[in-house]
Amino acid sequence: MEYIAVIGGGIAGMETAAQLKALGLEPVLIERTEALGGHVASWHCLFPDLSPADKLIKDLKSRLEGVEIQLGTEVASLNPLRKGYSLVLSNGKVYPCRAIVFATGFTQFPAERKEEYGYGIYDHVITNHDLEGWFNGNGDSRVPEAPKAIGFVHCVGSRDIKAGNSQCSKVCCITAIKQAIEMKERFPKAEVYCFYMDLRLFGKKYEDFYIRAQRDCNIHFIRGRVSEVAETIDGRVQVKAEDTLSGRPVRVPLDLLVLMAGIVCNPDNKKLSDAVSMPLDDDGFFHSWNNVVDITRSDRPGVFLAGACTGAKTVPEALAEARSAALNVYQYLKGSK
Amino acid sequence: MIYQGKQKIWSDYQKEIPDNHWFYVRSCIRQNFWPASEKYFLVICRDMLGRDIFESEHHTTCGGIAYHCDTIPQETAMTIVARQFALMTEAGYENLVTSCITSFGNYAEIIETWREFPELEARIREDLWKACRREFKVPKYLAHASDLIYKYRGEIAERAKFHLVDKQTGEPLKIVEHIGCHYSKMFPHKGVGGAEYPCVLSGMVDAWGGEVIDYPERRHCCGYGFRQYHVKANRGYSMSNTYKKFESMEPYHPDAIVTNCPGCPFFLDRWQYVIAEQEGKTYGPDGHGIPALTYEELAGLVLGVDPWDLGLQVHQVGPELLLDKMGVPYDPAHKYDGLDEKALKKPGLPNVLKCC
Numbered sequence: 096m097e098y099i100a101v102i103g104g105g106i107a108g109m110e111t112a113a114q115l116k117a118l119g120l121e122p123v124l125i126e127r128t129e130a131l132g133g134h135v136a137s138w139h140c141l142f143p144d145l146s147p148a149d150k151l152i153k154d155l156k157s158r159l160e161g162v163e164i165q166l167g168t169e170v171a172s173l174n175p176l177r178k179g180y181s182l183v184l185s186n187g188k189v190y191p192c193r194a195i196v197f198a199t200g201f202t203q204f205p206a207e208r209k210e211e212y213g214y215g216i217y218d219h220v221i222t223n224h225d226l227e228g229w230f231n232g233n234g235d236s237r238v239p240e241a242p243k244a245i246g247f248v249h250c251v252g253s254r255d256i257k258a259g260n261s262q263c264s265k266v267c268c269i270t271a272i273k274q275a276i277e278m279k280e281r282f283p284k285a286e287v288y289c290f291y292m293d294l295r296l297f298g299k300k301y302e303d304f305y306i307r308a309q310r311d312c313n314i315h316f317i318r319g320r321v322s323e324v325a326e327t328i329d330g331r332v333q334v335k336a337e338d339t340l341s342g343r344p345v346r347v348p349l350d351l352l353v354l355m356a357g358i359v360c361n362p363d364n365k366k367l368s369d370a371v372s373m374p375l376d377d378d379g380f381f382h383s384w385n386n387v388v389d390i391t392r393s394d395r396p397g398v399f400l401a402g403a404c405t406g407a408k409t410v411p412e413a414l415a416e417a418r419s420a421a422l423n424v425y426q427y428l429k430g431s432k
Numbered sequence: 433m434i435y436q437g438k439q440k441i442w443s444d445y446q447k448e449i450p451d452n453h454w455f456y457v458r459s460c461i462r463q464n465f466w467p468a469s470e471k472y473f474l475v476i477c478r479d480m481l482g483r484d485i486f487e488s489e490h491h492t493t494c495g496g497i498a499y500h501c502d503t504i505p506q507e508t509a510m511t512i513v514a515r516q517f518a519l520m521t522e523a524g525y526e527n528l529v530t531s532c533i534t535s536f537g538n539y540a541e542i543i544e545t546w547r548e549f550p551e552l553e554a555r556i557r558e559d560l561w562k563a564c565r566r567e568f569k570v571p572k573y574l575a576h577a578s579d580l581i582y583k584y585r586g587e588i589a590e591r592a593k594f595h596l597v598d599k600q601t602g603e604p605l606k607i608v609e610h611i612g613c614h615y616s617k618m619f620p621h622k623g624v625g626g627a628e629y630p631c632v633l634s635g636m637v638d639a640w641g642g643e644v645i646d647y648p649e650r651r652h653c654c655g656y657g658f659r660q661y662h663v664k665a666n667r668g669y670s671m672s673n674t675y676k677k678f679e680s681m682e683p684y685h686p687d688a689i690v691t692n693c694p695g696c697p698f699f700l701d702r703w704q705y706v707i708a709e710q711e712g713k714t715y716g717p718d719g720h721g722i723p724a725l726t727y728e729e730l731a732g733l734v735l736g737v738d739p740w741d742l743g744l745q746v747h748q749v750g751p752e753l754l755l756d757k758m759g760v761p762y763d764p765a766h767k768y769d770g771l772d773e774k775a776l777k778k779p780g781l782p783n784v785l786k787c788c
Contacts, residue, residue: 207437210628216437323628325648326433328683333648 098123098163099424100182100192102170102367105133106155107402107413107420108198113158114421115196120428123163123182123190125170131156133200139230141410142273143300151410169363173370178431179397180371194397194424195371197381198417199364201403204252204260204357211323212248212354219332219349220324222251222356223267226274242285242350245278246334247271248321249291253357262378264357265407268295271355272308279312287314288347290321290336298409317345324352358407371398380406391420396431399423433646438629445616445626449583450573455525456487457516459532460497461694462726468743469728470531473577476731480591481584485529488519496534496614500658506545510556511563513542518566528571529580533693536576537614540622543570574622576615578692578727582624582632585639593736596642598687599759604643605687608722609633610654610677610700612693633690636727640734649680655703656695674703678715678722685717688754689724697747700724705748708785719786721749733760740766745776750788764788 101112104126115122130136131152138148168186175181179193206214206222214220221229221237229235249271253264268291275287289308294316296305308314319337327333327348334347360379368375373395374382381404384392391400401420402413458470477483494516495509516539520528530536546553553570560566581588596605611630616623625631628651634644653660655674660666677700681689691697704721708714716722724747725733732742739760744751745767755762768776781787 207440210441210626213437215440216434216629218433323651325650326646327648 096121097179097193098182098190100125100180100190100195101198102195103133103198103200103402103404104128104131104164104166105198105200105402105413106135106151106410107200107404107408107417108133108196109155109159110414110417111196111198111401111421112162113155114418115424116159116162118421118425120425121163123165123192124159125165125168125184127167127169129167131159131164131166134203134224135410137224137231138227140273140277142269143298143304145273145277170367170370173367175371193428194399196399196401196420196424197364197367197393197404198401198420199361199367199381199404201358201407202361204258204264204359206251206354206356208258209251209255209354212251212321212352213324213326213332214354217324217326217332217352218330220352220354222354223270223274224356226353230277237351239350242278242282244286244288244347244349245275245282245351245353246288246290246332246347246349247275247353247355248334249289249355250320251354251356252359254292260357260359260378262358262407263295264355265295266409267355267357268293269298269301269304271353272296272304272314274353275314276304276308276312279314285350287312288349289314289316290334291316291318292320298411319345358403361404364404371395373398376405378406380404389419389423391416391423397427399427438631441629442625442631445621445624447575447579447622447624448573449575449579450527451483451583453484453525454486454527454529454575454580455520455523455571456485456577457491457494457528457530457532457535458487459530459535459694460493461698462531465694465698466726466729466743466746468741469726472728472732472737472742473531473581475737476588476728476735477580477584480735481587483580483584486523486525488523490519491516494530494532494535494538496532496538497658497662499538500534501662502659506542507552507556507559509538510542510545510552511559513539514556514560514568515564515566517568517570518560520571521567521569526569526572527575528573529575529577531577531694533576533612533614536574537618539571539574540619543574544619546570576632576692578615578632579624581727581731582635585636588731588734589639592640592734594734594758594760596637596640596730596734596758598757600757604641605754605757606645606684607637607642608645608647608650608681608684608686608689609637610650610689610691610693610696612691612696613653613657615692633692633727636730637690640730645681645684645686647681647684649677652677652680654691654693654696655699656693661695661699670699671703671706674699675707675711678704678707681722682715686722687757688730689722690727690730691724692727697724697726701748705782705785708782712784714785716749716753719784720753720788721785723747723749723751723754725751733758736760738762740769748787749785752788
């Protein structure tokens with residue numbers, strides 16, 4: 096039997112595998128961890144409808160019937176064959192593959208690298224990812240019981256050449272708005288601040304969500320980057336920023352600070368791209384054949400790309416690319432017969 | 433505060449500091465404001481710890497103040513610095529240690545600039561040769577004098593006659609550490625502990641028994657900021673920065689401030705007098721101020737050096753409360769005796785700030 100290797104079991108990989116199966120092909124879905132779902136599986140609910148993330152994962156899983164799934168294993172080697180690749184996994188299994196779809200996703204920017212924000216140092220500084228865990232009921236002593244003031248810092252490790260990532264992470268603005276609304280709903284008396292440099296809200300219903308945050312939730316949007324965070328004598332965090340609209344420096348004491356850690360490339364991309372002699376982009380994401388015409392095709396025959404392995408993506412974009420990649424695989428196999 | 437988080441950052445910013453054989457360059461400001469600090473750096477390193485620290489009487493300003501005040505171009509500062517490097521090379525040294533933070537930043541910036549633009553280094557070499565027929569090697573290691581005291585902090589602790597501990601209660605003294613801006617804000621990897629949580633001074637305080645205060649405006653400028661002070665019209669701005677820091681540290685009741693910059697101890701010391709006169713506000717107990725010391729002064733006290741030999745009498749804020757807490761003996765009658773018991777003359781006392 097000849098397989099289509101789908102490497103990465105996040106939402107893009109799951110959807111690609113489901114589509115390939117529906118097209119009558121034999122995908123094998125490979126996931127490094129012990130569970131499918133990737134980053135979205137650890138999310139609580141999704142913008143802009145606040146729909147539950149676990150429902151999406153459950154729906155995607157339900158469509159994987161008949162798909163061979165390999166969990167807790169990694170790509171050990173990918174060797175080119177006359178037609179396709181020989182895929183060897185770290186668990187010893189070997190698959191002859193006619194095509195490969197990389198759906199390796201992204202890595203969250205390590206927020207501790209923005210040292211001035213004090214992640215891992217100050218008691219009440221967390222990331223967007225930590226907050227989703229807390230929304231999901233995972234206890235977190237860094238989140239106070241009744242915060243009176245909560246802040247969100249956008250673009251942590253995004254559009255930041257000094258931090259080594261010049262790209263926009265695309266989803267952080269809308270995620271911050273979502274999380275700010277959720278916190279305001281849980282703590283109606285709390286003042287909630289978003290410190291942003293630009294608001295990039297391009298998706299369907301995003302603008303409505305932003306207006307809701309301002310009009311209905313009275314969330315304060317301060318246009319200016321945070322320069323530093325410190326801890327006060329009573330254990331709160333003090334944020335210093337510039338309000339560029341009023342032209343004044345501001346100093347805001349908070350009970351909780353949430354850092355919107357950005358999206359950076361998966362460090363495994365290098366190993367995988369080397370295995371198929373394929374270049375990566377400067378930012379470490381996979382290089383697409385054409386960023387306008389078809390982002391899911393690579394320069395290599397039989398190698399396709401889906402989701403955030405080519406750059407930051409929203410959930411709808413990742414799913415749409417997964418479908419596109421599956422269709423590309425189908426056309427490729429049809430053409431090469 | 434998660435101490436392990438800071439330790440992790442510190443482990444990322446440990447610079448290599450050779451143990452011995454340094455060419456020492458003094459600071460323009462410190463030679464005038466705190467001459468005993470520079471003297472005791474040499475006494476501690478050479479006489480007490482047996483290290484080879486060499487200095488040359490031919491050393492001049494590094495041009496750092498003029499450069500940061502925009503009165504000379506960087507190429508001029510580079511040629512001056514190239515001459516200092518030539519003095520080091522001629523003396524047979526490879527490691528350069530600076531007394532001044534701005535010099536340290538200036539040297540680091542120039543070395544990095546030359547690394548990026550070697551053609552500029554070649555031009556400066558030519559200019560230096562034309563000007564004074566000297567040649568130089570770029571230092572193998574560049575350190576600030578506080579880096580060396582940080583490196584020797586354990587040895588100093590072993591020889592300590594007094595600790596940063598309240599003699600009466602046994603509690604550690606609360607020490608504010610203030611790092612000069614040019615130490616690591618430009619090049620975090622050139623400072624011990626990096627730019628955001630430097631440990632060059634806090635490491636000394638820890639080693640000598642004190643407790644470091646981390647207050648919200650810890651990173652804020654001392655108030656010097658070059659053009660904040662050197663442009664006379666901006667001096668109110670200089671003081672407002674210092675005021676901001678004191679207001680922020682006040683609730684922690686610090687016993688002392690330790691600094692590693694020429695300007696910082698001056699502004700953190702003298703502006704306490706001005707704030708007291710203008711606002712009627714003092715930050716130490718019972719109308720006193722908070723002593724702002726250099727790291728050499730702090731090391732000297734720990735090693736049992738007479739406070740008046742360390743020059744603590746030239747500070748605006750009296751050190752006596754700190755000395756009493758540490759149990760350091762001193763003779764008030766000799767406070768204003770200078771070298772060879774020459775009278776320094778007793779200054780007039782301020783109206784508001786109590787100076788013992």
